[in-house]
Amino acid sequence: MHIFQALLFLLAAMRWGDWRNWRRYYPTILFFIGGDLLKSALLHDHRWWVYQETIFGERILFGHLVINLLIMAVIYPSTIIIYLGKFPIEKSKRIFWILFWVLIYITMESINLYYDVINYYHGWHIWWSVIFDIVMFAILWIHHSRPLLAWAFSITWLIILWNIFDLPYTLLK
Numbered sequence: 001m002h003i004f005q006a007l008l009f010l011l012a013a014m015r016w017g018d019w020r021n022w023r024r025y026y027p028t029i030l031f032f033i034g035g036d037l038l039k040s041a042l043l044h045d046h047r048w049w050v051y052q053e054t055i056f057g058e059r060i061l062f063g064h065l066v067i068n069l070l071i072m073a074v075i076y077p078s079t080i081i082i083y084l085g086k087f088p089i090e091k092s093k094r095i096f097w098i099l100f101w102v103l104i105y106i107t108m109e110s111i112n113l114y115y116d117v118i119n120y121y122h123g124w125h126i127w128w129s130v131i132f133d134i135v136m137f138a139i140l141w142i143h144h145s146r147p148l149l150a151w152a153f154s155i156t157w158l159i160i161l162w163n164i165f166d167l168p169y170t171l172l173k
Helices: 002-016 019-042 064-083 091-114 126-145 147-164
Strands: 049-051 118-120
Touching (some): 002 091, 019 064, 019 126, 019 147
């Protein structure tokens, strides 16, 4: 399932991505991947969700780490090259563009839930994913033009989530 989704994102990026300006989006791609790596490191022993492959490709994508690396290597760059490349100039359309991408990600996650290739833990559920995706896509847009502000928002968001989910500080050892 994850291979299929990665292939769809790659094909979409090839069709709709702004490849002429990929260098402008590269810092935000790295920010996106870096944020996921930070989340993975901090929550290694307390994951909110775990990927698995059950339909096909389980010999290739045999665990959460490999699937997460596939997502970082293919889906995140594909997302950014389209998301920022087609970001509306008109302020009135920006919220709809962010919500459109939230809908894409939530649809993908719902399909993953249906086929049991993602499982939630420690109080995480689909509605947390909706909130997370809204914040994430807003911060990714901010990062493109104001990276330091995006880092400040990201750290604040991390602290908020840390407190809401009452994560133990022993995770930092």
